[in-house]
Amino acid sequence: MTKVDGAGGSPAQVFGHPLFQGMPEDMRPILLRDAAVLHTQDGKTLFHEGGEAVEYLYVFSGSIEVLRHTQDGQERVFSIFHPGQMLAETAMFMTHGRYPMEARSRGDAVVLCLKRTGLQEAVRAWPELAMRLLNRLSDRVYQRVNDVEWYSDSTAAQRLADYLLRLHGDPADGPVRLPLTQRQLAAHLGVRPETLSRLLADWVAQGHISGARRDWALLNPSFLESLAQAARRSF
Structure with a gap:
């Protein structure tokens, strides 16, 4: 990745992230050692699946999506990260030392690139950071277990309904805008694009939703x- 110094965010902002809040002052230079600000344009790949995992990212502005390509060449977007969020920090501890996914900018974005070596050194020196990372990893494992059960036990209609409701949030906010193309959304929900199109068309005809x-x-x-x-877990 190509980095430049300049406006867009101060590296010290990263200490507002829950992982690093309250970090001792003498640990902060270690975490920020060799960190750099990256200004990236729409569609720019920040790291590739299988690439050497040497950096993780904190988002200053814009958004970053992480994705994989399926065997049939479709893109499956797993998450979209927004300002104040961090991505790929868990990849810094994988034994194979590779990124498990690809990261790509959605629109212009500014991120802080932090080094794996600094994070690992900070974990050894500040046990509280290790505990926070364990909590973070445990929550993600639990979520993925629930996701596997959800995808195996729910129908395509249930998954789409849940997705739209989660996007909707407060009804006062009005219509929702899908952050993914319909083809990407179909891959994300584990359904065929034709199935997704049919569900949307049926719900429009029945008056449950409107749009395009x-x-x-x-x-x-x-x-x-x-x-x-009907398919959600209670916890």
């Missing part, structure tokens, strides 16, 4: 909630 492409209004959230709730 990426912009949708949820006209009957209770219908979607009744679908999603």
Whole structure:
């Protein structure tokens, strides 16, 4: 990755992240050693799946998506990271030393690139950081276990309803805009693109939603909630 110094964010902002809040002053230079600000344009790949995992990222502005390519060449977007969030920090501790996914900029973005060596040294010197990372990893493992059960036990309609409701948030916010293309969303939900298109068309015809492409209004959230709730876990 090519880095430049300049406006866009102060490296000290990273200490506002929950992982690093309260970090001792003498540890901070270790964490920031050789860190650099990266200004990246839309569609720029920040690291590749299988590449050597030497840096992790803190997002100053814009957003970064992490994805994998399926065997049939489709893109599956796993997460989208926004300002104040961090990505790939867990990859700094993988025994194979490789990135498990690809990271790509969604629009112009500014990120802070931090080094694996600094994070590992900080973990050895400050046990609280190790505990926070363990908590973070444990929560992610638990979420992935639930995801596996969700994908195996739920229907395509239940998964789509749950996804739209999570995007919807506060009904006062109005229509939702899909952060993914419909083809990417189909891969994310584990359904065929044709199935996704049919579900959306059926729900439009039935008056439950309205819209097209990426912009949708949820006209009957209770219908979607009744679908999603049946497959959700209580915790």
